[in-house]
Amino acid sequence: MPESSGESAVEIRKPKRLRVLVAKLGLDGHDRGAKVVARALRDAGFEVVYLGVHQSPEDVVEAAIEEDVGVVGVSILSGSHMELVSDLLKLMREKGLNVPVIVGGIIPPDDAKELKRMGVYEVLGPGTPLKKVIEAYKKALEGVN
Amino acid sequence: MTDLDKLREKIREWSKEVLEPVLKRFPERKAKFLTEEGFEVSRVYTPLDTEGRGWDYLEKLGLPGDYPFTRGVYPTMYRGRPWTIRQYAGFGSAEDTNARYRYLLSIGQTGLSMAFDLPTQLGLDPDHKLAWYEVGKVGVSMPSVKEMELVFEGIPMDKVSTSMTINATAIEVLSMYVAVAESRGISKAVLRGTVQNDILKEYIARNNYIYPPQPSMRYATDLIIYAAKNMPKWNSISISGYHFEEAGATPAMEVAFTLADAIEYVKHVLERGHMDVDKFAKRLSFFFAARTNLFEQIAKFRAARRMWAKIMKERFGAKERRSMMLRFHTQTAGVLLTAQQPLVNLIRTTIQALAAVLGGTQSLHVNSYDEALSLPTEESVKLSVRVQQVLLYESGVTDTVDPLGGSYYVEWLTDQIEEKAWKIIDEIERLGGMVRAIEVGYPQREIARAAYEWQLKVERGEIPVIGVNIFVEQEEPKIRVLKVDPAVRERVVNRLRKLREERDQMKVRDALDRIAKAAEGEENLFPPILEAVKAKATLGEISGVLRDIWGEWRAPEVY
Missing domain, CATH: 3.20.20.240 (Methylmalonyl-CoA mutase)
Known part of the structure; x- marks a missing residue:
């Protein structure tokens, strides 16, 4: 693991390759969006580690460290995003995992603002074009704030 | 000449005299019109597309x-x-859901449709570690018979029909x-x-x-x-x-x-x-x-x-x-x-x-x-x-x-x-x-x-979606969104803990044992589960018995 200040999830190191993680965080089973994003990223040349459904913050952090990914993408449509993402970010800081987090799903606008304030790199709601999704992952990997 | 033959002839004539001149001046919007399934849609349908294909009305x-x-x-x-007007609903605690059902019935809904939260759907009690985040979010929390009692407070169960999205x-x-x-x-x-x-x-x-x-x-x-x-x-x-x-x-x-x-x-x-x-x-x-x-x-x-x-x-x-x-x-x-x-x-x-x-x-x-x-x-x-x-x-x-x-x-x-x-x-x-x-x-x-x-x-842009890829507006109107009160979780969990303390533990253990025996053998699972529910066994406990015997499914990840 690289040295990290443990403060922010957006200060990142240069990635060795386009390796990202996509997971369904929490118990929500709606995986259409996550799968479409995983596939689009793969087709755009990313290496995608797709964890699938029912992942706890612990599962996600563990896999992200093990797979040495440059971005963590999580999708939540059950309305439990605030607490889940907050715990995910906290756990990432504890473990010194300093990579950007991208959140997708059904996220009301005010919550999206709050998530970004908490340190989420980008929030991608319903209707986001894949082009924009891919761009967000690329920028996140490059460390563009 | 059959009627279908006459129609074929008429179509030939129409194509030449009516259709073609129009197409020349006003070409159609697209070369092909497709349904969502991908079927190519013809310009106009006639009996040639039904009887013409050997179609039989009675059959x-x-x-x-x-x-x-x-x-x-x-x-x-x-x-x-009329069809039953049945809005899928449920969120938060039993009390919140009861209020929503009464409201829906008061505005003319004719049947109920219960939405349960994810822990309930996945056999976890609300105080389970993973359940905690999701209590009451996408449906009502239903860890025990007590919650069902509260949801149906004042609703006539012998008159209303109820649909439950639970698997x-x-x-x-x-x-x-x-x-x-x-x-x-x-x-x-x-x-x-x-x-x-x-x-x-x-x-x-x-x-x-x-x-x-x-x-x-x-x-x-x-x-x-x-x-x-x-x-x-x-x-x-x-x-x-x-x-x-x-x-x-x-x-x-x-x-x-x-x-x-x-x-x-x-x-x-x-x-x-x-x-x-x-x-x-x-x-x-x-x-x-x-x-x-x-x-x-x-x-x-x-x-x-x-x-x-x-x-x-x-x-x-x-x-x-x-x-x-x-x-x-x-x-x-x-x-x-x-x-x-x-x-x-x-x-x-x-x-x-x-x-x-x-x-x-x-x-x-x-x-x-x-x-x-x-x-x-x-x-x-x-x-x-x-x-x-x-x-x-x-x-x-x-x-x-x-x-x-x-x-x-x-x-x-x-x-x-x-x-x-x-x-x-x-x-x-x-x-x-x-x-x-x-x-x-x-x-x-x-x-x-x-x-x-x-x-x-x-x-x-092959599939137009208003507001997404056509007629896009930069400024989005603000709308009021419903937020589930986080205090719900406390209330549900406290009630559950109280129920766990006050029930007859012997009776619960016996009922859970009977479920295990049924699951390992051939007896129908419904009667022992009903008995366990009546003895105030929780959803997580019952599901836990089956989980221990049957194991859990890990899906092959296909995308």
Whole structure:
């Protein structure tokens, strides 16, 4: 693991390759969006580690460290995003995992603002074009704030 | 010269004299017009597309309430009884949900539809580590019979029909409903409603499964067998295509995967229950999505009805009409809601609801315009009920049965969907049936592929979506969203802890042991689970017993 200040999830190191993680965080089973994003990223040349459904913050952090990914993408449509993402970010800081987090799903606008304030790199709601999704992952990997 | 020959000649003449000059001056908007399924749509349909293809009215359509039920399952349809206005609802605590149900009934809803939170659907009590985040978020928390009692406070369970979207823990939750009804002196034999109990589609699309497919099928089958013997007015399963559509399935896939699931359930009940098919088939019900693509959706419902009748009659030898009837609930397609310009969703859902009604649905949920952002508010859900009431009371579309029957276009589309769906069913049969097909990831893969193709078409602008890729507005209107009160969790968990302390522990342990014994042997699981629920065993405890015996399912990740 690289040295990290443990403060922010957006200060990142240069990635060795386009390796990202996509997971369904929490118990929500709606995986259409996550799968479409995983596939689009793969087709755009990313290496995608797709964890699938029912992942706890612990599962996600563990896999992200093990797979040495440059971005963590999580999708939540059950309305439990605030607490889940907050715990995910906290756990990432504890473990010194300093990579950007991208959140997708059904996220009301005010919550999206709050998530970004908490340190989420980008929030991608319903209707986001894949082009924009891919761009967000690329920028996140490059460390563009 | 036959009438069809005359028509052919007339078309030739019309093409030359009427059509061609117009096409020269005003070319059509597109080279090809395609349905969502990908069928190429002709400029105009005529009897050549029905009788011209050797089509026989009696064989293809018949009359409503009679085989093959293409025109509807009842002879009078909405002239006799309107569809049930049934909005899927539930959130927060039992008290919040009770209030929402009373509100819905007060504005003219005619049936209830219970949404449960994810912990309830996955057999976890609300104080479980992973459950904690999700308590009361997408539905009501239902860890014990106590919560069911509170949800139905003041609601007459002997009068209202209740649908429950519950699958992996269907027996536990239905048992809670039965237990509360019996405590009020209402026999389970008079209860009316539906339990979704369709575990196969969870593996394919919805992802709220617990155990592996084989023991899950035994669980689902036990419920169907128990209900057939003890709850004659209860629909023991709602075989669902809705979630396939939501996950990306095309209309033909939605029909085919649903009917292939249904075939699997019938086979399992016949094998395990040693029952005559007519003893349980009349209580199998269905659930589909309604999209905005109006005519193809109507065709989808009609094709599904005709196919099911044929499967029941020819393959399973059903004798009674009711066993052959595909009775279904419809929900408008959630995936077609946009977060952008959300009020436009009201227009979409109205068209979708019209498709369901013209397709002959038995009950209907109309999504609320704000659901791409959050759970619906009272204000938005009222509009969903009003959409249904406008169709029912003002539009006149209910005055005759199957008003589009005989439309050359709709009949052609119905035939196309049917033909394509049979091909998919044949493929599943070739793989060894749906359980096997799921294990090798066939339907999952097909749906993921269709979802991705759809998205690419939206990206390329081939599929226009107002507010998303055309007529985009920079400033989005602010709408009020519903937030679930986090205090709900405290309340639910405290009540659960109190219940765990105060109950007769011996009785609970004995009841759980009986469930384990039944699961390891051949006894039907329903009676011991009902007994455990009455003894105040919790959902997590009951599900935990089965989890220990059957294990948990890890899905093959296909994308």
